[in-house]
Amino acid sequence: xxxxxxxxxxxxxxxxxxxxxxxxxxxxxxxxxxxxxxxxxxxxxxxxxxxxxxxxxxxxxxxxxxxxxxxxxxxxxxxxxxxxxxxxxxxxxxxxxxxxxxxxxxxxxxxxxx
Amino acid sequence: xxxxxxxxxxxxxxxxxxxxxxxxxxxxxxxxxxxxxxxxxxxxxxxxxxxxxxxxxxxxxxxxxxxxxxxxxxxxxxxxxxxxxxxxxxxxxxxxxxxxxxxxxxxxxxxxxx
Numbered sequence: 001x002x003x004x005x006x007x008x009x010x011x012x013x014x015x016x017x018x019x020x021x022x023x024x025x026x027x028x029x030x031x032x033x034x035x036x037x038x039x040x041x042x043x044x045x046x047x048x049x050x051x052x053x054x055x056x057x058x059x060x061x062x063x064x065x066x067x068x069x070x071x072x073x074x075x076x077x078x079x080x081x082x083x084x085x086x087x088x089x090x091x092x093x094x095x096x097x098x099x100x101x102x103x104x105x106x107x108x109x110x111x112x113x114x
Numbered sequence: 115x116x117x118x119x120x121x122x123x124x125x126x127x128x129x130x131x132x133x134x135x136x137x138x139x140x141x142x143x144x145x146x147x148x149x150x151x152x153x154x155x156x157x158x159x160x161x162x163x164x165x166x167x168x169x170x171x172x173x174x175x176x177x178x179x180x181x182x183x184x185x186x187x188x189x190x191x192x193x194x195x196x197x198x199x200x201x202x203x204x205x206x207x208x209x210x211x212x213x214x215x216x217x218x219x220x221x222x223x224x225x226x227x228x
Contacts, residue, residue: 049215107156
């Protein structure tokens with residue numbers, strides 16, 4: 001059974017600091033890993049998707065890395081802003097699962113203080 | 115495009131009542147899924163569908179039914195609501211499978227069972 005863990009569960013940083021969010025997974029046989037953002041009372045928005053053959057993906061201030069062999073991914077958010085306050089979830093798509101199935105971590109709740 | 119839509123946004127049920135959570139997407143996506151989100155547990159897959167007429171069980175299917183008569187709609191039925199089904203329910207969709215395929219989520223339905 002695939003287990004996806006996100007540590008820490010919560011994080012508070014002052015504006016301008018870089019954010020580092022961690023995601024680990026037990027089964028390295030994955031097709032891809034996605035990072036999502038969830039605002040309070042809202043749905044999930046996909047931020048970055050890393051395919052298993054890739055090492056990283058970048059979008060603006062966001063950079064996500066993937067080390068499939070060690071079962072780890074890291075999301076970096078540069079120069080954090082109060083608008084980055086949200087819960088960030090990672091999810092993996094296992095090779096053995098149908099395309100409609102993702103395994104999620106519990107998320108990291110981020111607060112960026114002005 | 116409206117993307118993934120869900121109705122209702124919020125619902126209160128009494129134990130034993132039945133109801134249907136609606137989900138629709140206008141992106142011609144083949145894959146659709148239902149997840150529930152509980153505090154500290156991340157999202158867990160209830161049921162999913164890989165196309166019209168094809169559904170399968172996820173991680174926590176007990177107490178829920180689904181059907182997929184059209185590509186656009188994927189309703190989730192609670193047969194006899196129980197307090198343990200109090201949760202936030204998310205519907206998601208994605209185009210036919212591929213390593214670079216992301217999932218799109220609806221805004222969620224908050225369900226309270228008394």
